[in-house]
Amino acid sequence: MSSVTELFKNNPVNRDRIIPLDFTNTKTLPNSHVWSITEPEPKTMSLPIPVISLSNPDQHVLLRQACEEWGVFHITDHGVPRSLLHNVECQMKRLFSLPMHRKILAVRSPDESTGYGVVRISMFYDKLMWSEGFSVLGSSLRRHATLLWPDDHAEFCNVMEEYQKAMDDLSLRLITMLMGSLGLTHEDLGWLVPDKTGSGTDSNSIQSFLQLNSYPVCPDPHLAMGLAPHTDSSLLTILYQGNIPGLEIQSPQEEGSRWIGVEPIEGSLVIIMGDLSHIISNGQFRTTMHRAVVNKTHHRVSAAYFAGPPKNLQIGPLACDKNHPPIYRRLLWEEYLAAKATHFNRALTLFRC
Numbered sequence: 172m173s174s175v176t177e178l179f180k181n182n183p184v185n186r187d188r189i190i191p192l193d194f195t196n197t198k199t200l201p202n203s204h205v206w207s208i209t210e211p212e213p214k215t216m217s218l219p220i221p222v223i224s225l226s227n228p229d230q231h232v233l234l235r236q237a238c239e240e241w242g243v244f245h246i247t248d249h250g251v252p253r254s255l256l257h258n259v260e261c262q263m264k265r266l267f268s269l270p271m272h273r274k275i276l277a278v279r280s281p282d283e284s285t286g287y288g289v290v291r292i293s294m295f296y297d298k299l300m301w302s303e304g305f306s307v308l309g310s311s312l313r314r315h316a317t318l319l320w321p322d323d324h325a326e327f328c329n330v331m332e333e334y335q336k337a338m339d340d341l342s343l344r345l346i347t348m349l350m351g352s353l354g355l356t357h358e359d360l361g362w363l364v365p366d367k368t369g370s371g372t373d374s375n376s377i378q379s380f381l382q383l384n385s386y387p388v389c390p391d392p393h394l395a396m397g398l399a400p401h402t403d404s405s406l407l408t409i410l411y412q413g414n415i416p417g418l419e420i421q422s423p424q425e426e427g428s429r430w431i432g433v434e435p436i437e438g439s440l441v442i443i444m445g446d447l448s449h450i451i452s453n454g455q456f457r458t459t460m461h462r463a464v465v466n467k468t469h470h471r472v473s474a475a476y477f478a479g480p481p482k483n484l485q486i487g488p489l490a491c492d493k494n495h496p497p498i499y500r501r502l503l504w505e506e507y508l509a510a511k512a513t514h515f516n517r518a519l520t521l522f523r524c
């Protein structure tokens with residue numbers, strides 16, 4: 172059982188926080204979805220979030236700087252074919268455009284990690300978000316897809332499986348580069364060897380989780396929230412957001428006061444550094460608060476791939492020396508996910524030395 176599967180088993184969500192609103196039949200924002208924004212939100216401005224080409228010979232320096240200053244950046248020349256990104260987007264649209272009575276057939280149960288439903292963090296907020304999701308984890312993908320499309324699920328499954336493979340490879344490359352940029356050697360990262368057996372359960376392989384997000388058009392976007400502010404619990408998250416804006420990050424310069432839009436760049440992928448990289452880098456890499464906003468005209472979809480360390484592998488600060496003693500204690504990903512499931516955005520502080 173993967174750490175993520177265990178997380179859901181041991182920390183079930185409330186049943187009433189699983190099934191989203193039927194957005195297609197909702198022409199005005201119900202009170203349940205009105206976020207009390209009493210003062211006008213500070214104006215969202217776009218500052219240049221780093222764009223890094225993976226074929227740039229100086230990528231190590233650029234990656235390190237982006238992680239230290241932003242914790243979020245775009246990557247280009249990543250090797251993931253545009254056609255695959257396009258197919259993923261089409262399949263997401265196909266899924267979320269199904270009528271509610273079909274999507275409901277694939278709803279996740281409270282202790283399950285795969286299927287249709289609202290995002291987990293919903294339980295930490297009184298108000299509901301203007302979004303729906305579909306979570307993909309391993310073999311239960313086919314079972315859920317069969318519920319959605321009894322005779323016509325092969326293409327969806329093939330595309331999602333191909334995408335997960337591409338993300339497995341890319342996340343491994345990125346983690347190696349990012350940790351390399353901190354001066355960590357192959358020995359420090361001995362666990363990061365690709366899973367040659369192809370079983371996906373190898374104790375050396377990255378554990379991953381794919382979350383498909385859908386943000387339907389919203390009658391009153393300024394009062395609604397697509398995805399509430401959070402940091403990701405992963406080592407890193409690879410986000411494909413198509414060409415509709417919506418992702419915003421908290422300004423690293425003016426913490427808490429301003430949100431910056433991460434504008435889509437054709438063919439790029441967005442890397443969001445997670446809490447675990449912050450821990451491994453002993454606080455050098457930022458883990459950035461982000462959220463998704465909605466709009467009045469375009470249905471937005473995004474695919475978030477969360478990469479975490481192998482199961483049963485303790486991780487902890489590696490970039491330390493006697494002048495920089497560890498500021499976090501060692502932990503397993505499942506321990507961290509469990510802390511996040513209970514304490515949400517305060518989880519990180521619980522692991523400080």
Ligand SMILES: C=C1C[C@]23C[C@H]1CC[C@H]2[C@@]12CCC[C@@](C)(C(=O)O1)[C@H]2[C@@H]3C(=O)O
Nearest residue numbers: 175290291292380382401403404405477
């Ligand atoms: C592998 C992961 C990453 C999780 C927990 C676990 C399974 C579900 C993921 C998400 C997906 C949606 C945002 C988030 C904040 C949420 O609520 O559920 C993510 C969370 C995290 O990064 O903490």
Ligand SMILES: O=C(O)CCC(=O)C(=O)O
Nearest residue numbers: 382384417418463473475
């Ligand atoms: O849809 C987005 O832009 C953000 C998604 C996200 O942050 C997540 O799934 O964790």
Ligand SMILES: [Fe+2]
Nearest residue numbers: 401402403461
């Ligand atoms: Fe996120």
